Amino acid sequence: MLEQIEGSLAVAKTVARCRPEVVCAYPISPQTHIVEGISDLVRTGELDHCEYLMVESEFAAMSACIGSSATGARTYTATASQGLLYMAEALYNASGLGLPIVMTVANRAIGAPINIWNDHSDSMSQRDCGWVQLYAETNQEAADLHVQAFRLAEQISLPVMVCMDGFILTHAHERVDVPDAEQVDAFLPAFEPRQLLDPADPVTIGAMVGPEAFTEVKYLAHAKQMQALDLIPQIAAEWSDAFGRESGGLLRGYRIDDAETIVVALGSVIGTIEDTVDEMRERGVSIGVLGLKSFRPFPLEEVREALGGARRVVVLEKALAVGVGGIVSANVRMALSGIQLHGHTVVAGLGGRPITGKSLLGLFEDAIADRLGPLTFLDLDSERVERELERMHEGGASGPHEQNILRDVGVVAGGSH
Amino acid sequence: MTERSGGEDSQQVRFYQSGTFVVGNRLLDPEQRSVQAHTERSNSLTSGHRACQGCGEALGARYALDAAMRATGGKLIAANATGCLEVFSTPFPESSWQLPWIHSLFGNAPAVATGVAAALKAKGREDVRVVGQGGDGGTLDIGFACLSGMFERNDDVLFICYDNEAYMNTGVQRSGATPPAARTANTKPLGDNPGNVFGQGKNAPLIAMAHEIPYVATATVAELRDLEAKVERAMEVRGARYIHIFVPCPLGWGAESCDTIRLARLVKETGLFPVFEALDGELTEVSKIRRQVPVIDYLKLQRRYAHLFGDEPRTDIIERIQADADRNIRRFGLLDDPAEPDDTMRLLAESGRGPQ
Numbered sequence: 001m002l003e004q005i006e007g008s009l010a011v012a013k014t015v016a017r018c019r020p021e022v023v024c025a026y027p028i029s030p031q032t033h034i035v036e037g038i039s040d041l042v043r044t045g046e047l048d049h050c051e052y053l054m055v056e057s058e059f060a061a062m063s064a065c066i067g068s069s070a071t072g073a074r075t076y077t078a079t080a081s082q083g084l085l086y087m088a089e090a091l092y093n094a095s096g097l098g099l100p101i102v103m104t105v106a107n108r109a110i111g112a113p114i115n116i117w118n119d120h121s122d123s124m125s126q127r128d129c130g131w132v133q134l135y136a137e138t139n140q141e142a143a144d145l146h147v148q149a150f151r152l153a154e155q156i157s158l159p160v161m162v163c164m165d166g167f168i169l170t171h172a173h174e175r176v177d178v179p180d181a182e183q184v185d186a187f188l189p190a191f192e193p194r195q196l197l198d199p200a201d202p203v204t205i206g207a208m209v210g211p212e213a214f215t216e217v218k219y220l221a222h223a224k225q226m227q228a229l230d231l232i233p234q235i236a237a238e239w240s241d242a243f244g245r246e247s248g249g250l251l252r253g254y255r256i257d258d259a260e261t262i263v264v265a266l267g268s269v270i271g272t273i274e275d276t277v278d279e280m281r282e283r284g285v286s287i288g289v290l291g292l293k294s295f296r297p298f299p300l301e302e303v304r305e306a307l308g309g310a311r312r313v314v315v316l317e318k319a320l321a322v323g324v325g326g327i328v329s330a331n332v333r334m335a336l337s338g339i340q341l342h343g344h345t346v347v348a349g350l351g352g353r354p355i356t357g358k359s360l361l362g363l364f365e366d367a368i369a370d371r372l373g374p375l376t377f378l379d380l381d382s383e384r385v386e387r388e389l390e391r392m393h394e395g396g397a398s399g400p401h402e403q404n405i406l407r408d409v410g411v412v413a414g415g416s417h
Numbered sequence: 418m419t420e421r422s423g424g425e426d427s428q429q430v431r432f433y434q435s436g437t438f439v440v441g442n443r444l445l446d447p448e449q450r451s452v453q454a455h456t457e458r459s460n461s462l463t464s465g466h467r468a469c470q471g472c473g474e475a476l477g478a479r480y481a482l483d484a485a486m487r488a489t490g491g492k493l494i495a496a497n498a499t500g501c502l503e504v505f506s507t508p509f510p511e512s513s514w515q516l517p518w519i520h521s522l523f524g525n526a527p528a529v530a531t532g533v534a535a536a537l538k539a540k541g542r543e544d545v546r547v548v549g550q551g552g553d554g555g556t557l558d559i560g561f562a563c564l565s566g567m568f569e570r571n572d573d574v575l576f577i578c579y580d581n582e583a584y585m586n587t588g589v590q591r592s593g594a595t596p597p598a599a600r601t602a603n604t605k606p607l608g609d610n611p612g613n614v615f616g617q618g619k620n621a622p623l624i625a626m627a628h629e630i631p632y633v634a635t636a637t638v639a640e641l642r643d644l645e646a647k648v649e650r651a652m653e654v655r656g657a658r659y660i661h662i663f664v665p666c667p668l669g670w671g672a673e674s675c676d677t678i679r680l681a682r683l684v685k686e687t688g689l690f691p692v693f694e695a696l697d698g699e700l701t702e703v704s705k706i707r708r709q710v711p712v713i714d715y716l717k718l719q720r721r722y723a724h725l726f727g728d729e730p731r732t733d734i735i736e737r738i739q740a741d742a743d744r745n746i747r748r749f750g751l752l753d754d755p756a757e758p759d760d761t762m763r764l765l766a767e768s769g770r771g772p773q
Binding site (some may be wrong): 068072093197203212 | 491494496508509511512514515516519520524525530531532535541545562565566570710763
């Protein structure tokens with residue numbers, strides 16, 4: 001049913017309709033509204049046969065998820081930012097054990113400096129932890145992806161992260177058709193665990209494995225993600241048939257078929273980029289945008305097919321690999337091995353800095369006019385950075401960077417520096 | 418799946434300590450016999466594992482889990498922390514565990530156990546019970562936040578700590594349970610204050626009691642019937658429960674394998690490790706000391722204290738350890754007629770083995 005609803009609540013309602021049996025929660029902005037919403041649904045009885053655990057940390061939340069999933073319960077949690085990092089050890093464990101947990105990541109920056117606003121630093125930091133990573137473009141897609149995520153996770157016995165932009169999506173109120181319970185029941189079969197802690201048939205889960213078999217166990221995890229490359233589009237196609245709308249899949253191109261320049265991006269910024277593409281197309285510029293929906297597994301062949309005919313690729317990413325630049329672009333370049341084209345990495349939107357149509361327009365015009373270098377920080381205030389670098393060159397105790405920069409910006413009271 | 422019920426013509430479980438039927442008080446009336454006396458016992462941690470000779474942890478784990486298995490009619494799931502117990506029991510592709518068992522990480526066994534219990538509750542399978550277990554490092558250092566959280570929420574989990582007073586699996590490093598003066602790989606007998614420092618470490622059973630959880634107990638592998646009884650009592654209760662078992666480590670302590678039980682008995686009889694039970698945060702039972710043994714009798718059996726007994730014996734340090742034991746005796750009322758503090762040196766002298 002179409003409702004005007006906050007993104008977090010749409011996700012909470014959708015997750016509840018997937019009938020999770022255990023939900024673990026530890027609060028962190030901007031994830032809070034999701035787990036609060038589920039708490040309400042458990043307390044009112046709308047979601048029954050569900051244990052809602054409020055634990056003492058994200059590390060405990062993921063650990064409890066591991067225990068409950070291994071005991072055969074459909075299991076869900078949500079987190080963001082520092083919380084995802086605090087889970088890191090347990091994330092690898094959950095995927096290594098092959099436990100089909102579903103988790104929402106309400107994407108948020110990672111400190112220091114502490115920052116609660118949106119970028120993709122959190123989930124990108126965990127790109128290699130063995131979880132499937134799906135990125136939602138809209139709140140409708142965020143809701144829909146959770147049903148697809150449970151289906152995929154349980155089919156291949158791997159955990160799945162549904163990444164949605166913190167605040168931009170989680171706190172936005174817009175029209176969402178929350179999948180209704182009967183349709184979800186029809187789409188999502190009951191969870192049949194591949195492995196189970198059961199006194200009637202005791203198994204040992206999590207044995208120690210040495211060099212003689214470790215590679216094989218790890219390879220299996222990779223092989224399952226390769227299976228997901230086939231399953232993700234299949235599930236998305238079934239979704240489209242059952243619900244009458246497109247959601248998910250590996251990637252989605254917009255006006256890319258004949259495009260000389262293609263922008264690659266993930267998440268909610270795709271909508272903004274499409275507007276800019278439309279504007280430029282009206283002026284006769286040959287440009288399109290490729291939205292990546294699945295970052296793990298990374299659809300190398302599909303990306304190669306989508307981008308291989310372009311003259312120029314601009315990868316716009318909300319994360320930074322300090323010391324080299326792009327994370328997404330490194331994967332995109334791998335897909336384009338042997339193909340000659342102009343490639344640009346643009347780091348944008350860090351810590352919630354707005355990515356405006358105006359900035360994008362200027363950026364893409366620079367790219368087309370060959371004025372864009374290999375690595376660009378969108379809307380970087382170079383003057384302030386230079387000033388702080390000078391302070392450092394002067395030697396001595398120049399003080400905390402964030403205080404100095406904020407003082408220059410005028411956010412905090414001025415000092416003598 | 419392992420067949421567990423006692424067959425007509427075959428003994429399911431070998432009594433590998435002696436090869437006879439003397440084990441586990443088999444001459445007693447059936448209801449008084451140890452769980453280990455029964456051929457149909459679950460043998461949760463079966464033979465063939467890689468524990469060292471004389472391992473107190475392996476002994477404690479087998480008694481504790483078999484008792485829990487009997488109490489639950491075999492409906493038990495275990496969540497194990499990383500550590501010796503995990504490593505020696507599950508070298509891939511083998512496993513010594515004959516109950517459903519999961520190992521996740523070093524610091525999360527209490528939370529994994531919480532998750533198992535939550536899943537069982539959601540499925541209406543609360544007849545199946547959950548035990549979490551780990552060593553002292555996994556329990557009261559790296560796993561402490563998860564343990565405290567599990568206690569605080571009163572989750573239906575029995576957590577068992579097998580305390581051998583250091584990180585044995587990584588090569589005997591100091592933990593929050595390492596006693597003062599003990600030598601470990603990073604508290605060597607170097608400098609003026611050899612061994613582990615005084616005034617550090619934490620008392621996990623007392624902290625468990627401060628959470629006012631339904632059941633807390635301590636036990637040693639010297640009194641295995643007491644351990645079994647405590648596990649059975651713990652399984653009669655719902656909510657968070659904690660049993661802290663003292664398990665000597667021959668390798669880490671530099672002790673003879675044959676002295677494991679002796680050391681576990683002496684640690685109690687010296688007063689260094691009070692054996693007690695507490696319900697809802699209140700001390701309800703203490704296991705009295707029959708005759709106080711000077712700490713020196715306990716210390717001298719272990720090379721981790723050898724630096725106290727060199728050419729220049731460190732009577733000052735031994736006295737401090739004795740004072741700790743005396744304090745425990747007063748604090749927990751471990752003796753009906755406790756020795757006056759002044760008697761410490763007399764006890765030391767009487768032992769005949771103390772530094773002269």
